[in-house]
Amino acid sequence: MxxxxxxxxxxxxxxxxxxxxxxxxxxxxxxxxxxLRFRREDMHIMAFFSGHPDYEAVEAMISYRGDGTPSIRAILTRHDQSQIDHVNDAGLSAEGHGVVRETCRRDIALAVEALPGRRHARLQFDSHAGEPVVLDITTVGEPDPKRGGISDPGSHSPSTSLPLMRRRASALAGPQTEVFVGGKRFEVPVKISSGPFIAHEGYFTEGHIFGAIRxxxxxxxxxxxxxxxxxxxxxxxxxxxxxxxxxxxxxxxxxxxxxxxxxxxxxxxxxxxxxxxxxxxxxxxxxxxxxxxxxxxxxxxxxxxxxxxxxxxxxxxxxxxxxxxxxxxxxxxxxxxxxxxxxxxxxxxxxxxxxxxxxxxxxxxxxxxx
Structure with a gap:
């Protein structure tokens, strides 16, 4: 600020x-x-989902502290493209002071594992409205630098942020990927279907940098x-x-x-x-x-x-x-x-x-x- x-x-x-x-x-x-805001993250995970009356996407930007615990900003995107930050870190909470963007402090659980030829992560937190939210993402391959590059934020938060995001290596979400809000499962749409290859509208990134004017x-x-x-x-x-x-x-x-x-x-x-x-x-x-x-x-x-x-x-x-x-x-x-x-x-x-x-x-x- x-x-x-x-x-x-x-x-x-x-x-x-x-x-x-x-x-x-x-x-x-x-x-x-x-x-101005700037942050280096070790990981970024995200999935779009359909059928919820209020939300259309959930994501998290994650960096590991010196003691190995994760500092997390989990984001819910509404259908009107506004976003709500859920953070588990005092520094991230301070970044929300004075900005036109909803931010709330939450405990956030995260489990990450490297499976043979793919990645898996499970994120859990309670939303700003008290709804249990779960993002469980399994990739269709290992993060690949060829899928890295500059991210297009689309129309997310068009009146609260000029964001810059760069991915080092990314992978698409596989069919096992699930999103739950309030205990109900919501579908993650198919993005690519070509013969036996099926990928859904979710992303797992290793190495992520974020900057913004708020x-x-x-x-x-x-x-x-x-x-x-x-x-x-x-x-x-x-x-x-x-x-x-x-x-x-x-x-x-x-x-x-x-x-x-x-x-x-x-x-x-x-x-x-x-x-x-x-x-x-x-x-x-x-x-x-x-x-x-x-x-x-x-x-x-x-x-x-x-x-x-x-x-x-x-x-x-x-x-x-x-x-x-x-x-x-x-x-x-x-x-x-x-x-x-x-x-x-x-x-x-x-x-x-x-x-x-x-x-x-x-x-x-x-x-x-x-």
Missing amino acids: RAIMQGQGRISRREVLSDSGPGIVLPPDLLQPFL AGTISYRLKTRPARMAVGEEWIFEGDGRVMIYRIENSSSDGKLRIAGKDAPGESIEAFAVGEGLRITRISCLADGRPQGGLDLAFDEAGRFSLAMDGETIVSGSAESKQQAGTAVITLSPTQPDWAVARQVRVTCSRDGDLLTAVTTIGRSPPAQP
């Missing part, structure tokens, strides 16, 4: 938010307004801002029951600043000081203590942005920053790939004294009626 601003006073009408060079120029007092609202209070843009200077904010510190760690010969979040190891910002504001060129989120890779939101060309994971650009498009009715409005409009085009990101930043607020919405507005 990174809606962070600096300084005092409202945005005035004489401030110019120019995007004439690489990077995106932020108004005075704005540091990092994007709700929709949501966050407010913080500014306590300290840098006296000057120099190494060692800090921004200090209070909000959401915690103190957040951002420190200038490096200033290169060309004036580029590297700003790192002390409360969020792995998050960093690259920017140039421009007047009273910053020209942001890159925001990075790492995971698991790795020194490189991760999620990068970059503004390497004037009026353009890109989102990359582990150095692979997945989403790109136009970027714009402008003043509107006393607020700063940042708009990221994806143009590639096709599935991302409808998920425009709009961040509206405002302040009331030392209270600083950023509201992120996702999705394009319908065209005006004549």
Whole structure:
């Protein structure tokens, strides 16, 4: 949750938010307004099912902690494409704060085994409504890198997330795969039927990385801002029951600043000081203590942005920053790939004294009626 601003006073009408060079120029007092998420997972399992009055899919993103226990985000998808997260981890619960996405804490049971030439996993949890949910998936083969690649999220959560997902190796679900909700069994439809080969609409992935910009609202209070843009200077904010510190760690010969979040190891910002504001060129989120890779939101060309994971650009498009009715409005409009085009990101930043607020919405507005 990174809606962070600096300084005092409202945005005035004489401030110019120019995007004439690489990077995106932020108004005075704005540091990092994007709700970025990044996570590496050891496994992703999923199945679509038919016949339930409310739900059409269940999935889980799973990573193993140092003690060998799983950290799990289990997701139910409704017919209206909205999703509900069920998490068994305090860190995952914290990621739900402030976002426009249902999240609840649950105990989640998981059993995984490698069978000869295939995989099996059984996931069990109680839904947000108290319904017992079981996903029991057996694959038709071993996970294959040829079935890896970028995942298309389809129309899932179109107004709450701009997601990026990459599979290392995947396998399709076999006929033994089952889904139960509330004690009732629901069919997993056939996806491929060719002679003796039958695969169902389910997936088992080994090696999965996930990144996203989330929709949501966050407010913080500014306590300290840098006296000057120099190494060692800090921004200090209070909000959401915690103190957040951002420190200038490096200033290169060309004036580029590297700003790192002390409360969020792995998050960093690259920017140039421009007047009273910053020209942001890159925001990075790492995971698991790795020194490189991760999620990068970059503004390497004037009026353009890109989102990359582990150095692979997945989403790109136009970027714009402008003043509107006393607020700063940042708009990221994806143009590639096709599935991302409808998920425009709009961040509206405002302040009331030392209270600083950023509201992120996702999705394009319908065209005006004549």
